[in-house]
Amino acid sequence: MGNLILGEIKKILRPKALITMAVIFIVFFILIALFYNINWDNFMELASRQTGNPDLDVDIAFGGSDYLYELTAENVDERIAAYNELYRQAIESEGGLDYYYKSVVTVLEYVKVNNLYGQELNIGEVAGRFTSAENFTLTYSTTLVFIITIYAIVTMSGLYADEYRNGTIKNIMIKPITANQLTLAKLIAMCAVLLGLLLTATLIGFLYGLAAYGTVSTVKVLLVFNAKHVCSATFGTYVLLMLISSCISIVSYGLLAFSLGTLFKRKTPAILVSLAVCLGIFSLVLSLINIKRFGFSSALSLSSYFIPDLSLPYKANFFISLGMLIVYNALFYFALFFSTNKRDIA
Amino acid sequence: MAILEVSGISKVYFRSGRPAINAVKDVSFEVNEGEIVGFIGPNGAGKSTTLKIITGLAKPTSGHVTIEGHDIVKERRQALENVGAIVESPDMYLEWSGLENLKYMASISKTEAPSGEYSENEVTTARIDELFRLVGLYERRKDRVRTYSLGMKQRLGIAQALIAKPKLLVLDEPNNGLDPAGIVEIRNILLRLAREYKMAVLVSSHQLAEMQLLCDRFLIINKGQLVAAPDKDALSDQSGESVVIISTDDIVGAKDVLKQKFGIDATLKQGGVEFKTHVDTGEITRELILSGISVKGISKKETSLEEIFMRITGREGR
Numbered sequence: 104m105g106n107l108i109l110g111e112i113k114k115i116l117r118p119k120a121l122i123t124m125a126v127i128f129i130v131f132f133i134l135i136a137l138f139y140n141i142n143w144d145n146f147m148e149l150a151s152r153q154t155g156n157p158d159l160d161v162d163i164a165f166g167g168s169d170y171l172y173e174l175t176a177e178n179v180d181e182r183i184a185a186y187n188e189l190y191r192q193a194i195e196s197e198g199g200l201d202y203y204y205k206s207v208v209t210v211l212e213y214v215k216v217n218n219l220y221g222q223e224l225n226i227g228e229v230a231g232r233f234t235s236a237e238n239f240t241l242t243y244s245t246t247l248v249f250i251i252t253i254y255a256i257v258t259m260s261g262l263y264a265d266e267y268r269n270g271t272i273k274n275i276m277i278k279p280i281t282a283n284q285l286t287l288a289k290l291i292a293m294c295a296v297l298l299g300l301l302l303t304a305t306l307i308g309f310l311y312g313l314a315a316y317g318t319v320s321t322v323k324v325l326l327v328f329n330a331k332h333v334c335s336a337t338f339g340t341y342v343l344l345m346l347i348s349s350c351i352s353i354v355s356y357g358l359l360a361f362s363l364g365t366l367f368k369r370k371t372p373a374i375l376v377s378l379a380v381c382l383g384i385f386s387l388v389l390s391l392i393n394i395k396r397f398g399f400s401s402a403l404s405l406s407s408y409f410i411p412d413l414s415l416p417y418k419a420n421f422f423i424s425l426g427m428l429i430v431y432n433a434l435f436y437f438a439l440f441f442s443t444n445k446r447d448i449a
Numbered sequence: 450m451a452i453l454e455v456s457g458i459s460k461v462y463f464r465s466g467r468p469a470i471n472a473v474k475d476v477s478f479e480v481n482e483g484e485i486v487g488f489i490g491p492n493g494a495g496k497s498t499t500l501k502i503i504t505g506l507a508k509p510t511s512g513h514v515t516i517e518g519h520d521i522v523k524e525r526r527q528a529l530e531n532v533g534a535i536v537e538s539p540d541m542y543l544e545w546s547g548l549e550n551l552k553y554m555a556s557i558s559k560t561e562a563p564s565g566e567y568s569e570n571e572v573t574t575a576r577i578d579e580l581f582r583l584v585g586l587y588e589r590r591k592d593r594v595r596t597y598s599l600g601m602k603q604r605l606g607i608a609q610a611l612i613a614k615p616k617l618l619v620l621d622e623p624n625n626g627l628d629p630a631g632i633v634e635i636r637n638i639l640l641r642l643a644r645e646y647k648m649a650v651l652v653s654s655h656q657l658a659e660m661q662l663l664c665d666r667f668l669i670i671n672k673g674q675l676v677a678a679p680d681k682d683a684l685s686d687q688s689g690e691s692v693v694i695i696s697t698d699d700i701v702g703a704k705d706v707l708k709q710k711f712g713i714d715a716t717l718k719q720g721g722v723e724f725k726t727h728v729d730t731g732e733i734t735r736e737l738i739l740s741g742i743s744v745k746g747i748s749k750k751e752t753s754l755e756e757i758f759m760r761i762t763g764r765e766g767r
Contacts, residue, residue: 106557107556107557110553110557114542269540270537270538271542273506273536273540274539274554274609275557276505277506277532277534278529278554279527279528279529280526281526447501447506447508448505448506449506449536449537
């Protein structure tokens with residue numbers, strides 16, 4: 104099995120593919136580093152123009168936590184009631200945002216119970232206020248994850264399809280190995296490559312951020328899990344959580360492309376369908392017929408369940424998403440199993 | 450001892466849930482150790498499908514294939530541990546060198562070293578070098594396969610098929626792209642493998658003259674069915690007759706004797722007569738001499754595999 108995995112890693116890491124990835128990464132890194140600085144300057148300028156108090160305004164305007172602005176013991180109940188009303192309306196309209204309002208109510212009640220008025224509270228993502236290695240990593244990894252997802256889709260769609268096209272599948276499958284072993288080896292190899300790629304790129308981003316902006320590893324943030332539970336964590340933990348969620352997302356999109364490429368024995372349709380899913384085109388269609396909740400990309404937004412997220416669909420729930428994610432991935436794996444075990448190899 | 454046993458295999462390809470093509474129909478045969486069996490048939494006769502079923506690349510609709518007693522469907526891994534094969538074409542990883550290709554194939558060829566015969570490490574070093582020398586690619590082993598000619602790829606394919614010292618070698622058109630010298634080399638390699646290493650070899654090819662030189666036995670398949678299985682010695686007996694040419698000055702006398710004594714209708718040729726018979730040529734010569742015909746020479750023209758093939762597959766005169 105070890106030899107199979109090593110062989111698959113070697114197939115994935117072709118020199119041409121590596122050079123292409125390195126060039127894309129360098130260009131992308133330079134662009135992100137430049138835009139990150141420009142954005143920060145714009146934030147500061149805007150904040151100064153508006154109030155003359157950049158720190159406060161940037162946090163409110165870009166941190167997405169305006170519900171905490173000037174929160175006191177006197178107005179907290181009123182604010183909770185207002186957000187509860189918004190939550191009720193969102194449920195009635197079935198149009199989403201219900202998750203966000205419920206999360207806000209949970210945060211406000213947490214502040215009330217723990218008497219945290221006037222304190223500096225960072226809810227999940229700390230945008231703008233802390234220009235730090237962690238913040239840079241977070242901003243940078245959002246785009247990085249998208250690029251790696253595209254790479255995963257393109258590469259994984261060809262894991263079997265290329266072997267079929269080149270005829271090499273015949274040479275492998277007349278060796279004493281089973282189709283399941285080969286599939287597993289391909290998956291493990293691809294996961295190892297993707298993880299290596301993500302971690303290396305993230306580490307480079309973090310080291311650059313550290314040199315340019317310094318760390319805020321001690322800053323605490325509040326995470327609101329599944330709109331019900333609030334817990335405190337370091338910003339670094341939050342970044343790590345995002346990365347784990349991103350890994351799951353990348354592998355899931357990759358698995359979709361892998362199963363389709365194997366089913367069709369061709370890369371192009373697998374890439375097109377997977378990209379359509381990844382870019383939310385299917386989710387859009389599902390939302391038009393009001394079943395967005397069960398869309399694949401909705402199921403992949405696991406990291407959204409740790410912040411008051413505005414993008415989650417109607418009646419979103421972490422455990423339903425997790426269940427859907429498992430079901431979808433099981434379906435993809437079943438498609439792979441069917442394609443490689445039940446059909447003739449050649 | 451039979452290494453490969455094929456029992457009543459059939460393969461039906463379905464389209465929209467309905468049987469569309471019956472590619473192989475109830476085919477049975479065996480290949481014994483040390484034997485080279487030629488598998489021949491016209492295009493679309495079911496050769497490749499049969500070879501795919503034997504090597505586990507396709508599943509039979511019915512019937513069984515066992516290799517060294519292991520069923521290819523139920524005990525795939527154990528069965529394939531004893532098989533080396535090229536099916537359809539020797540497709541390799543073009544961006545890798547020949548050496549990298551063989552190392553990779555070696556690494557997945559055997560799950561464990563067989564009873565101390567050689568260790569896994571030896572498979573990847575000495576054995577690989579030996580194979581490159583055997584197929585005449587040692588000097589080019591570090592070059593990318595993309596730069597190889599078709600013949601070189603074919604040799605590399607044979608090397609990868611031999612990597613785990615298989616007991617059964619299945620080769621589909623191994624002479625494709627080879628020059629005459631290459632064909633002779635491959636023939637000698639295969640003969641050596643069968644004779645010295647007692648390897649069972651099943652080889653399919655359209656080059657019938659070459660097959661006749663190489664194989665001990667033949668399996669002729671047509672329209673999915675095994676239609677004949679002549680061995681090398683019995684080639685001339687397939688029609689029940691051999692073509693005999695007798696050189697004599699008295700061609701008319703010879704023709705008469707042949708008609709009277711053996712009921713043979715001979716054709717008159719310049720300086721002799723030609724006829725088809727299953728009668729022993731010694732007996733014919735004796736009768737001719739006793740009848741006063743001076744026989745200058747007698748030769749027996751063996752029926753070629755090609756002639757038999759054309760006759761059996763109904764392609765004669767086409």
